[in-house]
Amino acid sequence: MATITGAIMSSHVPSIGGAIAKGLQQDPYWKPFFDGFPPAHAWLAKAKPDVAVVFYNDHGLNFFLDKLPTFAVGAAPEYRNADEGWGIPTVRPFNGDPALSWHLIDSLVADEFDITMCQEMLVDHALTLPMALLWPGGGEWPVRIVPIAMNHVQYPLPSPRRSYHLGQAVGRAIEAWDEDARVVVLGTGGLSHQLDGPRAGFINKAFDLMCMDAIVDDPGRLARLSMLELVREAGAQGTELMTWVAARGALTGSVSKIHSNYHIPISNTAAALMVLENRAPPAARVLAA
Amino acid sequence: MALDKSYKDVPGTTIFDAEQSRKGYHLNQFCMSLMKSENRARFKAGERAYLDEWPMTEDQKQAVLARDLNRCIGLGGNIYFLAKIGATDGKSFQQMAGSMTGMTEEEYRDMMIRGGRSIEGNRSIGEKK
Numbered sequence: 001m002a003t004i005t006g007a008i009m010s011s012h013v014p015s016i017g018g019a020i021a022k023g024l025q026q027d028p029y030w031k032p033f034f035d036g037f038p039p040a041h042a043w044l045a046k047a048k049p050d051v052a053v054v055f056y057n058d059h060g061l062n063f064f065l066d067k068l069p070t071f072a073v074g075a076a077p078e079y080r081n082a083d084e085g086w087g088i089p090t091v092r093p094f095n096g097d098p099a100l101s102w103h104l105i106d107s108l109v110a111d112e113f114d115i116t117m118c119q120e121m122l123v124d125h126a127l128t129l130p131m132a133l134l135w136p137g138g139g140e141w142p143v144r145i146v147p148i149a150m151n152h153v154q155y156p157l158p159s160p161r162r163s164y165h166l167g168q169a170v171g172r173a174i175e176a177w178d179e180d181a182r183v184v185v186l187g188t189g190g191l192s193h194q195l196d197g198p199r200a201g202f203i204n205k206a207f208d209l210m211c212m213d214a215i216v217d218d219p220g221r222l223a224r225l226s227m228l229e230l231v232r233e234a235g236a237q238g239t240e241l242m243t244w245v246a247a248r249g250a251l252t253g254s255v256s257k258i259h260s261n262y263h264i265p266i267s268n269t270a271a272a273l274m275v276l277e278n279r280a281p282p283a284a285r286v287l288a289a
Numbered sequence: 290m291a292l293d294k295s296y297k298d299v300p301g302t303t304i305f306d307a308e309q310s311r312k313g314y315h316l317n318q319f320c321m322s323l324m325k326s327e328n329r330a331r332f333k334a335g336e337r338a339y340l341d342e343w344p345m346t347e348d349q350k351q352a353v354l355a356r357d358l359n360r361c362i363g364l365g366g367n368i369y370f371l372a373k374i375g376a377t378d379g380k381s382f383q384q385m386a387g388s389m390t391g392m393t394e395e396e397y398r399d400m401m402i403r404g405g406r407s408i409e410g411n412r413s414i415g416e417k418k
Contacts, residue, residue: 014382059369060321065310085324085373153369155296155306192405196368197359199301200386201397203405228295232412236302237368265401267383 002100002177005047006258006278007185007251008040009215009244010130011271012056017088017129020136036261036273037133043258043275044134049184051097052143053104053170054127055246056188057152059084061124069116070158071166073108074147075101079123091128097144100177104146107173113166123147126240130188143184150246152189152239157227163242164223167249175252187247189240191262192233193269202235203270208262211241212274216257219248244274251278298413305367313365316353319343320370329377359389 016033019025025034061084063069075098081090108115127147135142148170151157158166167185174183191211194202211234214221222245230239248255258275265271296304303309310317319340322328332339340350352360353374361371368385375385387397400406410416 061324064321065314065317083324083326085329085376153305153367154310155304194302194406195372195382195386196362196389197301197303198390199299199406199411200389201400201406202408202411203401204408205404207408226295228298231296231299231302231304233408236299236304264404267381268386268401268405270405 002174002179002181002183003280004171004174004183004185004251004253004278005049006043007187007247007276008130008134009187009247009272009274010133011190011266011269011273012126012129012188013266013269013271014084014086014088014125014129015267016133017086017125020132021089032263033261033266033271036263039259040134040273040275043277044184047184047277048182049143050181051100051146051183052131052186053100053146053148053174053183053250054130054186054188055148055150055167055243056126056186057240057243058124058149059126059153062122063149063153065154068151068154069149070151071113072116072118072121072149073101073105074118074121074145074149075105076119076121079121079145079147081124081128082122084124086125088125091132092138092141094123094131094141095144097146099179100174100181101146103177104170104173107176108166108169111169111172113169121147126188130186134186148246150243152237152242157239158242159227160225160230160242160245161223163246164219164249167246168252170246171250171252174250185247185250187244189243190234190238191241191270191272192235192238194235195237195268197236199236201268203264204233204235205264205270207233208270208272211244212260212262212272215244215248215274216255216276219245248276251276253278253280298415300411300414303362309365309367311365313349313367315343315345316349316361316364316366317370319345319353320366320373323373323377332377356388358385
């Protein structure tokens with residue numbers, strides 16, 4: 001049976017792509033952000049995941065307002081990045097895991113999540129940049145991916161509660177997958193930021209730090225937030241926190257924090273990173289033994 | 290059932306809801322066309338002519354020509370899509386965001402370095418005065 005090794009949550013600010021391309025990791029502006037990642041690399045080297053299931057929000061590269069699914073699950077053998085108009089270099093293609101994708105789709109629909117299935121899907125900076133941060137250095141990606149896109153463009157957005165429940169359903173499905181695979185779950189976005197209007201530049205450190213605590217021990221608190229509270233406390237684009245909440249929902253065992261980093265600002269955003277380890281509950285460990 | 294629009298209480302913020310999306314559909318579609326480098330080149334070579342290829346309102350076209358992002362948002366633009374205009378102009382996301390705040394580029398950058406715009410005074414319209 002598949003094992004969920006843990007979850008990593010990371011920001012995905014587009015300018016990170018420019019910084020990587022220009023090699024600015026030790027530049028004073030970028031250093032406090034990039035210096036957060038070596039502990040995540042060390043954990044990944046031990047956790048040795050085969051697959052990453054990635055909760056993220058597409059910003060118009062694959063989905064536009066003509067057809068915009070609330071939740072979409074990738075089921076492609078390969079995922080490509082493309083020009084988003086920012087001028088940041090595109091990253092090399094990712095291998096998919098169609099067997100896991102279709103297992104998740106079957107299980108989610110049986111669980112009454114009416115998701116959209118995508119056998120072709122471009123992946124934007126929200127997926128590619130966290131991948132490049134977690135597995136730097138080029139060459140073949142060491143993991144296959146299953147992207148799960150969540151609508152954070154067009155209201156109504158999926159509620160925090162629904163996002164958490166989606167994550168829980170994904171977690172149950174992964175653990176029921178009849179393959180001896182190690183899976184890491186990613187959630188990308190946030191934390192507090194607002195990109196538009198006279199309130200642009202909004203940052204709420206106190207709220208962000210609360211979220212970084214609650215995501216470990218009390219994710220239900222985040223699942224109970226209303227959309228108004230999210231926009232008010234996290235900023236208009238801070239609703240991306242829901243990708244973190246979904247990723248946390250997928251951790252079904254006992255969860256401990258391995259590492260975290262928080263830095264203001266990257267561009268307009270409070271940038272954050274968390275590494276959470278998932279240990280199967282005692283009953284499951286006995287059954288597995 | 291009436292739609293819940295309680296989010297309208299957050300000051301300086303336009304939520305991209307159905308009302309905005311219906312208004313801005315073609316404006317946003319124009320923006321998305323700028324993801325292709327050949328379209329960016331055509332737009333730069335003749336902005337008005339390129340805009341006239343899209344069924345946008347005259348107000349929307351004027352707002353784009355003036356690079357008035359607040360007005361674009363009022364007319365149904367979404368920042369994720371409007372950002373393609375800034376990228377075509379060679380502006381960073383921070384420069385675009387800052388342009389909507391009434392601050393100079395330097396003032397905005399310094400505010401971000403100092404920790405960003407505080408929630409104090411920015412929670413609700415009632416509080417803001």
